[in-house]
Amino acid sequence: MAENFQKLTAIRGMNDLLPADSARWERLERLARDWLRSYGYRNIRTPVLEFTRLFTRGIGEVTDIVEKEMYSFTDSLNGDLLAMRPEFTAGTVRAAIEHNLLYDRPQRLFSMGPVFRHERPQRGRYRQFHQISVEAMGFAGPDVDAELIVMLARLWQILGLTDIRLELNSLGASEERAAHRDALIAYLEGFKDQLDEDGKRRMYTNPLRVLDTKNPALQEMANGAPRLLDFLGAESLAHFEGVKQRLDDAGIAYTINPRLVRGLDYYNLTVFEWVTDRLGAQGTVCGGGRYDGLIGLLGGKPAPAVGFAIGMERLLDLWSQGDAAEAEPECDVYVVHQGDAAARRAQRIGEQLRDAGLDVIVHAGSASFKSQMKRADGSGAEIAVILGDDELAAGEASVKTLRSQADGSPGTQRRVALDALADTLIQSFDSDVD
Known part of the structure; x- marks a missing residue:
């Protein structure tokens, strides 16, 4: 049961x-x-x-x-x-x-x-x-x-x-508040019939808070009360x-x-x-x-x-409510891979890029290339690094920019040697900052 x-x-x-x-x-x-x-x-x-x-x-x-x-x-x-x-x-x-x-x-x-x-x-x-x-x-x-x-x-x-x-x-100062408090209590005692139970209690314990009322019916009373500034x-x-x-x-x-x-x-x-x-x-x-x-x-x-x-x-x-609080990306670089050998190499590349100071997500598990690229775009990353059998055989990775360029032109894709990948990506991010 x-x-x-x-x-x-x-x-x-x-x-x-x-x-x-x-x-x-x-x-x-x-x-x-x-x-x-x-x-x-x-x-x-x-x-x-x-x-x-x-x-x-x-x-x-x-x-x-x-x-x-x-x-x-x-x-x-x-x-x-x-x-x-x-x-x-x-x-x-x-x-x-x-x-x-x-x-x-x-x-x-x-x-x-x-x-x-x-x-x-x-x-x-x-x-x-x-x-x-x-x-x-x-x-x-x-x-x-x-x-x-x-x-x-x-x-x-x-x-x-x-x-x-x-x-x-x-x-x-405390003595000035004490003098004002006495005057305020004397003033509020003339409005006892208008105060709720909380106001009546506070009138003797914390009379300043009685003036902090949100009740529209008591605004005139509050406005006419003795002012602390005058004491x-x-x-x-x-x-x-x-x-x-x-x-x-x-x-x-x-x-x-x-x-x-x-x-x-x-x-x-x-x-x-x-x-x-x-x-x-x-x-x-x-x-x-x-x-x-x-x-x-x-x-x-x-x-x-x-x-x-x-x-x-x-x-x-x-x-x-303004435009200042835009959502931040999950990472700088998203690594996409196809095949067992590429998946293993992607993990090593991810660590190398992190050593270079980049925030990196390496796609976990197996999925189609289309699915991985969709996930890369959704992460907010600026760049996707793509590894497949062709890239590995050539000792290269494909580097695809995922965001439009400053002039409005679409992103680009190019091949980069694996041993130059970290330096190339760092230069790319540095040029974006400039």
């Missing part, structure tokens, strides 16, 4: 990344690493699992991430309460403290990989998603805040993105002016959004988001700001810090 078998699928909101898509991811990752290296940022890789208290202390117990979205569980082996990282910053700060990274100099660090939040999956919002997270630790001035924003503008330029805009705000002291205002001046110097346009607060408790002073209208409801592509108190909060010697995170799925979605 056959067993009842339920088809196995991926967890909703945790998506497979198939080869046709992963090529675009790899290209974006390469571009991002080169871009980050050009500003002196180095890679740090922290564990997916951390103690839950790292995030409750660092992100804030009354944030949506901790209250509703974090995957947290008890380790069945020892009873530890663990969490799958919902973001990178807290783990990066923990690692910097644990390994004394800030002992002798500031650090420019980046991470790239998956993070996890238990959200309702929709376009641009998944339960497992990916971030590029950038942290500049040990830098206090507005120059580094502005540099992060300027470097993001460079990334958009590299990717050919134009329909993306910058929103900017300052959250000031900033001279030092905070000077920092904010310094950021704006440097952005003006760089020619980067921005909008001051006094309701921009970000969703994590650790931010102070500068906060910013890069947003677009081309991704529907999930329009924030990148967000960040300064978090000067987090290192001390997590047990380290207090030090200033600022950073940002990019949602890679959203960035790829935006990028793929």
